[in-house]
Amino acid sequence: MTQQGSRVGARFGPYRLDALLGHGGMGEVYRAYDTVRDRDVAIKVLHEKFAGDATYEERFRRECQAVAKLGEPHIIPIHDYGEIDGVLYLDMRLVEGEDLRARLRRTGAAIPGDAVAVVEQVAGALDAAHRAGLVHRDVKPENVLVTENDFAYLVDFGIAHQNDDTRLTQAGTAIGSLAYMAPEQFDGVPTTSASDTYALAAVLFEILTGRPPYPGDSVSSVVRSTVMSPVPVPSLVNPAVPPALDAVIARGLDKDPAARFGSAGAFAKAARAALEGHWPDGDSSATAVTGAGAAAYDPTVIGQRPPTSPYSGPQQFSGPQQFSGPQQFSGPQQFSGPMGYGPPMGTGPQGYVYEDDRGGNAVQVVLGVLIALLVSALIAMGVYWFGFRDSGDEKAAPTTTVTDVASQSDDPPEPSPSEVPSPPPGTVPCNGQVGVWGGVTSCEFAQNVYRAYVAGGPKGEPRVVRAHSPVTREGYTMTCAPETGVVVCRGGNNAVVVIM
Incomplete structure (x- = not known):
């Protein structure tokens, strides 16, 4: 068997093999001079140990035929291929690098x-x-x-x-x-x-x-x-x-x-x-991953951010705060429902235009004035109650002041509960970054969830991630959402990971 690089200086058909450029599992590559076409080329020859092996010879021929058809700029062009003295070869452009x-x-x-x-x-x-x-x-x-x-x-x-x-x-x-x-x-x-x-x-x-x-x-x-x-x-x-x-x-x-x-x-x-x-x-x-027309957001992919304004967790449900009380009702014009207290030619519940044939417009005007007077009276009473009740009335009862002892302390006030990270009760910390809850999750998996979460963007955002468990050796999808100063990720087999 010919030793590696032993062909250097020898003739190989019309080629003079000047230097060994590299070798791999299939053959060796030489810097060569083509004496017929007067140019420097790179010649790859199949290892002699594969001579006569139909499997490897067929694979080598396939490389020549397949690569010659590609024509992609980042694939070295092939000049020629064939067999010389029972040895398969590939003639390629010589690239310096x-x-x-x-x-x-x-x-x-x-x-x-x-x-x-x-x-x-x-x-x-x-x-x-x-x-x-x-x-x-x-x-x-x-x-x-x-x-x-x-x-x-x-x-x-x-x-x-x-x-x-x-x-x-x-x-x-x-x-x-x-x-x-x-x-x-x-x-x-x-x-x-x-x-x-x-x-x-x-x-x-x-x-x-x-x-x-x-x-x-x-x-x-x-x-x-x-x-x-x-x-x-x-x-x-x-x-x-x-x-x-x-x-x-x-x-x-x-x-x-x-x-x-x-x-x-x-x-x-x-x-x-x-x-x-x-x-x-x-x-x-x-x-x-799934072909044309698939959704750009794949919740099983590590680190992908959800689409704009996705499920933002409890923050979307603002509860009673959405109802601001009487301030929403700015006068009779807003009562356009079945009571008929809308403006002239108002709309009923189904959106149809109607009029009161029995002098309805006059009744509406009178009722509107009465409601306006009632609202004004309520406002005046509120002003008196909050502005003058305790100001200059000598007969008013003396005001009693209750002092909170804690307010006299030199210490700064405690932050509100919403500002303090509050992991779910029973959370077991793994380190300063993550903790686990429920007794079914390992700290190693929790750390992988943490890495996938922070790779997708800033903390505090809802995000769906996929992380690998070193225990089961499987990947699990975890849905993460902010909760009371921390981020809680739930999913997998009842796994709960708390990101501090």
Whole structure:
């Protein structure tokens, strides 16, 4: 078997292989000179260990044919493909740059704007592939090539496959890189474009934080964390990450493929909108999960704000305060109901215009004057009662003053009950941020609810969030509403979380 890079300096058909640019699971990529067309190119050759393996040879040919049809600017164009001396090869445009893995090692975590810009470009390449019925299945930093002017390419479609074709995946073999594989890929189910979206979200997480979502020192630990652990929060790893991006990445990394964004482009669009401070309000990407025409507001999505003026909890029901008493009745004109005390040509209960044929207008005028005099008398009595009753009347009883002892204290008055945070009785605090009530909720789940709630906007707003339970390993929808200075979230299996 030929050693890695041993072809450097050798001739390969019409090509002179000048340098090894990289290698992957399927083959090696060389910087080469095409002696026939007099140009520098990149040549990818299939590993000799796969020679004669019909499965891998077919997969390699598929990469050539599929990518050659795409023509997307963020996918490197293919010049030619074929077989030389029994070895399959792919002739591509030579692009000067470094892969994203090398850049991360050199510069560390990127600023959010640069990270989202890279993801937007890769998403464009993925969407083009998905429209052609292809799933990449190996989206990772090593397969993102970035030029000096930050133009990104998605490379290495060597394990891409048609959505409806599972023949090329050997039984029991997980193809791809563990850190970026979606949970469903470990179950042997058919892989879809949602798996590529998950991988792209994992790449964005790593660009922002400098580490993959589920780091581990063994295959089993990475797989276990990917399948069972709660989705990590990037802003907790790197405080420079805007919290608005937490909810977008959490949805991209959702363990349920159906709960993720409907496309890689929708994920990138939401990330850009969050970065600019206007996601998910008015963001059409929310419709991508269920298709065209779906409502923009999805209450099962972490961090989504409800529509304008949603259910605002008890605050909408202002009780007796809405009825301001006699002040609403400003005179006879308002009594336009069955009594008939409306203006001339008034309207009855059904809205019909009527007149009293028996001198009704005169009666109405007289009654109006009497009512006006009555109202004036009531006002005069009120003025006397409140203004003059205790002022200069020598025969009035002496006024008795009752002094509240507490009012003589030098201490400031206690705040009103509405200003003091008042958790429901029986709330058990977890920390200074959250507490639980009812004995059926864990503090770990409460903390996840808190993170999802604050990722959606300021405290004190009603909001519906979805959070993952580390106990049941399932996601639950929680409805949060302000109550007496705190926010109470109810849902799941009778869970109650109190956000202080």
